[in-house]
Amino acid sequence: MMFARRALLLGATAALTGCDRLARNDQFRRALFSAENFHKWAQRSLMARDALAQEFRPDQISPIFRANGTANPNTPAYKAIWRTGFADWRLRVDGMVARPLSLSLSQMHALPHREQITRHDCVEGWSAIGKWRGVPLRILLDAAGLRRDARYIVFHCADDMGGGRPYYESIDLVDAFHPQTILAFALNDRPLSVANGAPLRLRVERQLGYKQAKYVMRIEAVDSLDAIGRGKGGFWEDVAGYDWYAGI
């Protein structure tokens, strides 16, 4: 009995250190990380291209919408646009488009809106429900004339994550043209707060929280993610090894 218990304990320790050692092996790591591709393929096969994320009733909204990540970019450039109430802020839409755009906040307000009460799921495990209002990304991409060879849309943000590396995220065209993918300027009927990404944040509702880029300054259409950041398609993907496809 004593022996068996010790063997069990020893087994658990061996399994643990064995697994940790395995995860440092490059080939094994690649195999482990490739599960993302299976999940993306399986989910995209199971759902209709425009299948909607669940929407909720106003009485289901979280009392407080938790802000996470950067609470305030606090860079000189961000402070300058914040001081004027974002009057000098411009959203640039460029890259592989026929007509690059530069839009002010009031121009964004004048474009067609979508309102949606959706659940925000953080990769950490918590969820918050909020009501978003914003401009569907599809409208901007159509206005800019997305080129046929563009494959990804990249969102460049104002928050510097240290060492001059700003936050960024990217999605493919399936999500870019999804009806619930919007650039939100209001949360729960109020202008977006700084903690929640003022003046503009992305909502891509079929993916986890780290995809919902805040403080969006520039939208860039590209055909490859290789040349952006460290090439993994997002800040956390580059730095921490998060999955690029965050539908899981």
Place this chain on the structure above:
Amino acid sequence: MDSLPDIAGPIVKRHRLSTRLWHWLNALLLYILFASGLGIFNAHPRLYWGQYGANFDRAWLELERFGSWWTLPASYNLALSRHWHLAAAPIFAFALLAYMLWSLANRHVFRDLAFRRGELAPRHVWQDIRDHARLRFPTGAAALRYNVLQKASYIGVIFVALPLVILTGLTMSPGMNAAWPWLVDLFGGRQSARSLHFIAAFALAAFFLVHILMVLLAGPLNEIRAMITGRYRVPQDKSGERP
């Protein structure tokens, strides 16, 4: 316990190859899933009921982070825990599905797991509980059949706890929520599903502990050999009587 020569009985073929393969694959995958799951849980060690739940909302359970003894990887790394978890999960789910279908096809479920007439009578169940409590294990031909508590726990694990842990796991994926919104509704919201996922995982861990204890008490070498090679030595009554 195994070395008592006076109770050695004949050796019989006990577990099918499908059962043995699935058992060991499952043991490995459940270990990976449990340990990496605790690593993921550590990112937000609070549980809620309902659709939403974050720091300002009321949690029904709030724990400290599980220590490095418990988690995979040992040091906190949410991304790596998720990679382990999400790589093992589909293999685990499809293996269960295959084993379920195979066990229905080869009648393992009906022959060995289904309750027989009279087995669920309170008197019989009570007797089985008393036998377990007194550590009196069946011998001879009776040792080749699963007793009622064993059947109940195997059925509970294969048809309730494992499917529950898989379906609640799927419910935590925002992509799957868009694909199968009815599944979130079935569990009463994503945070309820996350709580149920945690409860089911610990129910499986509890099963594991009792299972190991039973193997140790029933004769570990014989039991483990039976699950590796399929060959099982039938324990005999201490009186030396042979069937």
